[in-house]
Amino acid sequence: MKILVAMASIFLSAQAFAAQSGRPDVYTTRFYNVKSDVTFEAAKKDFDALNPALAKIKGFEKRNLFYDKEQKVWIDQIKWKHIDAAKSGEKALAGDPAFTNLSKISESKSNPVYQAERVTEYDAPK
Numbered sequence: 687m688k689i690l691v692a693m694a695s696i697f698l699s700a701q702a703f704a705a706q707s708g709r710p711d712v713y714t715t716r717f718y719n720v721k722s723d724v725t726f727e728a729a730k731k732d733f734d735a736l737n738p739a740l741a742k743i744k745g746f747e748k749r750n751l752f753y754d755k756e757q758k759v760w761i762d763q764i765k766w767k768h769i770d771a772a773k774s775g776e777k778a779l780a781g782d783p784a785f786t787n788l789s790k791i792s793e794s795k796s797n798p799v800y801q802a803e804r805v806t807e808y809d810a811p812k
Contacts, residue, residue, distance in 0.1 A: 711747070711765055711804045712772040718760040719793040726753070732791055733762065735784040740764065743778050745771020772801050 720729045733751050740746050745767045752761040766772040779785045789795065 711767065712769045713802055713804065714764045714766065714772055714776060715800045716762045717798045718762065718788065719758065720760060720791050721793055724791045729760065729791060732784070732787050733760065735787065736779070736782070739779060739782040739784055743775045746775055769801070769803060
């Protein structure tokens with residue numbers, strides 16, 4: 687019975703996904719190693735300073751910021767409505783002073799960046 691419920695959940699999620707606008711969500715994910723002399727609080731403040739610029743960009747939906755304490759890596763994930771919004775949004779962010787500040791506190795001038803379309807979504811069965 688549990689298998690049937692799980693399969694139904696997957697099927698309904700897939701149907702809901704397919705019923706969307708026909709353009710899948712896109713996530714931009716960046717990884718940052720912040721310089722050792724920058725405190726957690728200062729880094730978080732610099733990351734949060736990007737939010738007002740994001741709020742003005744058409745197609746922006748959500749942002750999640752993660753911090754891996756063991757590896758001391760910041761993971762910045764931005765959700766866009768579709769790939770075109772992600773591409774134009776990234777260009778708009780690149781010129782923003784808050785984004786420039788992130789480059790200044792980063793150990794590397796080229797942080798790994800990934801733009802990927804969501805191909806599936808699965809929620810835990812209830």
